[in-house]
Amino acid sequence: MNRNIKCEISYDGTDFHGFQIQPNHRTVQGELESALYRLTKQKISINASGRTDAGVHAKKQVCNFITDSNIPGEKWRLALKPELPDDIIMVNTTEAPLSFHSRFDVKKKTYRYYIYHHMSPDIFHRRFSWHYPYKLDLELMQVASQLFEGEHDFTNFSSARTDKENKIRRIDEAMLWKEGNEIIFQISGSGFLYNMVRIIMGTLIEVGRKKMNKEEIIPLFYTKEKILKAKTAPAHGLSLWDVQY
Amino acid sequence: MNRNIKCEISYDGTDFHGFQIQPNHRTVQGELESALYRLTKQKISINASGRTDAGVHAKKQVCNFITDSNIPGEKWRLALKPELPDDIIMVNTTEAPLSFHSRFDVKKKTYRYYIYHHMSPDIFHRRFSWHYPYKLDLELMQVASQLFEGEHDFTNFSSARTDKENKIRRIDEAMLWKEGNEIIFQISGSGFLYNMVRIIMGTLIEVGRKKMNKEEIIPLFYTKEKILKAKTAPAHGLSLWDVQY
Numbered sequence: 068m069n070r071n072i073k074c075e076i077s078y079d080g081t082d083f084h085g086f087q088i089q090p091n092h093r094t095v096q097g098e099l100e101s102a103l104y105r106l107t108k109q110k111i112s113i114n115a116s117g118r119t120d121a122g123v124h125a126k127k128q129v130c131n132f133i134t135d136s137n138i139p140g141e142k143w144r145l146a147l148k149p150e151l152p153d154d155i156i157m158v159n160t161t162e163a164p165l166s167f168h169s170r171f172d173v174k175k176k177t178y179r180y181y182i183y184h185h186m187s188p189d190i191f192h193r194r195f196s197w198h199y200p201y202k203l204d205l206e207l208m209q210v211a212s213q214l215f216e217g218e219h220d221f222t223n224f225s226s227a228r229t230d231k232e233n234k235i236r237r238i239d240e241a242m243l244w245k246e247g248n249e250i251i252f253q254i255s256g257s258g259f260l261y262n263m264v265r266i267i268m269g270t271l272i273e274v275g276r277k278k279m280n281k282e283e284i285i286p287l288f289y290t291k292e293k294i295l296k297a298k299t300a301p302a303h304g305l306s307l308w309d310v311q312y
Numbered sequence: 313m314n315r316n317i318k319c320e321i322s323y324d325g326t327d328f329h330g331f332q333i334q335p336n337h338r339t340v341q342g343e344l345e346s347a348l349y350r351l352t353k354q355k356i357s358i359n360a361s362g363r364t365d366a367g368v369h370a371k372k373q374v375c376n377f378i379t380d381s382n383i384p385g386e387k388w389r390l391a392l393k394p395e396l397p398d399d400i401i402m403v404n405t406t407e408a409p410l411s412f413h414s415r416f417d418v419k420k421k422t423y424r425y426y427i428y429h430h431m432s433p434d435i436f437h438r439r440f441s442w443h444y445p446y447k448l449d450l451e452l453m454q455v456a457s458q459l460f461e462g463e464h465d466f467t468n469f470s471s472a473r474t475d476k477e478n479k480i481r482r483i484d485e486a487m488l489w490k491e492g493n494e495i496i497f498q499i500s501g502s503g504f505l506y507n508m509v510r511i512i513m514g515t516l517i518e519v520g521r522k523k524m525n526k527e528e529i530i531p532l533f534y535t536k537e538k539i540l541k542a543k544t545a546p547a548h549g550l551s552l553w554d555v556q557y
Binding site: 190 | 323324404434439
C-alpha cells in the first residue's frame with residue numbers, strides 16, 4: 068500500500084550545490100534520495116517545498132515522498148539518521164494524506180537573512196551570516212523593509228534567470244532587527260522568485276549605506292524594466308526558516 | 313632587525329587535528345606557518361598561549377613570532393588574510409616587546425563549553441555545541457560548577473596522558489548559565505591540564521543527570537588515585553575563549 072511520508076529537515080548549505088539533484092554534484096536532494104535508497108533498496112524521489120540555491124541553508128525545509136515501505140511515519144526519522152551526512156538533520160517525519168504535496172500545498176514560506184555586522188568577522192558566524200563591516204543606518208533599513216509588504220510586481224527584485232512569467236508575489240511580513248552583532252531580516256510570503264530575498268537584502272544594504280533612498284523602492288514595483296542597481300547579497304547569509312501548509 | 317609580532321586569532325577547530333603542527337595532518341599551527349612562509353619566504357615558527365586538541369575551537373587564541381620582516385605590526389593582519397584558509401581568522405596583529413612570549417607570559421585563560429540542550433539537534437549549532445537531548449538539573453550543575461573555584465589538585469580531572477607532574481591549578485571563576493537552548497559553562501584560571509575542562513564538563517553532566525552527587529566532587533581534590541568515572545565531554549563543544557597577559 069502506498070503511503071505519503073512528510074519530512075521536516077534542516078541543513079547546512081555550505082557544502083551543497085543547492086537542494087535540487089544534479090549529476091556530479093553534492094546536493095541535499097541527492098543525499099536524501101541515496102539515504103532512502105540505502106534504507107529501502109528502492110528508488111524514491113523526493114519533493115520539497117522549493118529549491119534552495121547553492122550555499123543557502125534551511126532551518127526548516129519540508130519534503131515528502133511516496134513509498135510502499137511499511138516503516139511507520141514517525142519511525143523514518145530514526146531509521147534515516149545513520150544514513151544521512153552530518154550536514155542534514157531529519158527533524159521530524161509523519162505520515163500525511165496521499166494528496167499532500169510539499170510544493171503545491173505551501174501556504175506561506177519564511178526566510179531569514181543574517182548579517183554579522185562588526186569590524187572583524189566572527190568564526191562562529193562564518194557559515195550562516197554575511198560579514199558586513201561597514202556602517203549601516205538600521206532605522207532607515209527598518210523603514211525600507213516594510214515597503215516590501217503587500218502584493219507587488221517583483222520583476223526588479225528577482226533574477227532575470229527565471230522561467231516564471233508572473234512576477235507578482237504577496238509579502239505578508241518583512242522585518243529587520245538587531246541581536247548582538249547580528250542584523251536579522253525576516254520575510255514571509257506566499258511565494259518567492261529566483262534570488263528575490265537576496266536582492267531585497269542587497270537593496271536594504273544600499274539604503275542602510277545611504278547609497279539609495281527609500282523613496283526609490285516603490286517606483287520599482289511599477290516597471291518591468293530592470294533598473295535596480297543593488298547587488299545580490301551572498302547566498303550563505305540566507306536560510307529557509309519555516310514553511311507553512 | 314628582529315621584531316616580535318603578537319597575533320590574536322580565531323579558528324573553527326572542526327577540520328583541524330588540533331593546534332600543534334604534525335606531519336601529514338592539517339593543524340592550525342601548520343596553516344599559520346605556511347601562510348607566513350608564502351608571505352615572507354622565510355621559515356617562521358609560531359608560539360601560542362597553548363595547544364588546543366583536535367576539534368576544539370578558539371574565539372581568541374594568542375600567538376607570537378619573531379621576524380626580521382619590515383611589515384609593520386598592525387599590517388600583518390591584512391597581509392596574512394589572503395594566505396589563510398576560511399576557518400582561521402586573523403583578528404588582530406601588533407608589535408610586542410621582544411621579551412613577550414605568548415605561552416610563558418599567560419596570566420589567565422578562559423574556556424567556554426557549549427551544550428545544545430534540546431530534544432532535536434540544531435543545524436546552526438552543530439559545529440560548536442555538544443547536542444545533549446536528555447534531562448538535566450541546571451541548578452545542581454550551577455552549584456557544582458562553583459566547587460571547582462579555588463586552588464585544587466586536579467589529578468582526577470585531567471587525562472592520565474600528560475607530562476606535567478604538578479596537577480595543582482587555580483580556578484578563578486567557574487560559572488554555568490542557559491541562553492535559549494544553550495547551556496554555557498565558562499571557566500577561567502591560571503592554567504589547565506590536558507582534557508581538564510572536558511572532564512569537568514563531563515562531571516557536571518553526571519551531576520545534572522543526578523548520577524553523581526555534588527558532595528562527591530570535593531573529596532576528589534584530595535586523592536591522587538584516579539577514581540572519577542565521569543566521561544570526557546566531546547571536543548567540539550569546547551572553545552578557548554580568552555587569554556590574558
